[in-house]
Amino acid sequence: MTTRERFVTPVTCPECALNGSATWEESERGDLETRIKSVSDGFTIDPSGTEIVCTDCGIKATVGKTLSRSEMK
Numbered sequence: 001m002t003t004r005e006r007f008v009t010p011v012t013c014p015e016c017a018l019n020g021s022a023t024w025e026e027s028e029r030g031d032l033e034t035r036i037k038s039v040s041d042g043f044t045i046d047p048s049g050t051e052i053v054c055t056d057c058g059i060k061a062t063v064g065k066t067l068s069r070s071e072m073k
């Protein structure tokens with residue numbers, strides 16, 4: 001049985017100081033790889049799926065420490 005964990009981290013744009021949050025999810029293979037599941041308004045996920053970008057500035061956002069984590073079954 002596979003249990004996946006979901007993480008929530010704060011994200012901040014270093015240019016315009018916009019704050020938001022991102023939800024990450026472990027990959028189904030359980031190889032410790034995490035994917036960005038969703039981001040809050042004002043941010044977008046880049047095509048590689050591993051970077052969070054400020055929509056207005058078009059630059060990479062800073063990701064903070066994990067706020068919470070939960071298990072999904």
Ligand SMILES: [Zn+2]
Nearest residue numbers: 013016054057
């Ligand atoms: Zn910005």
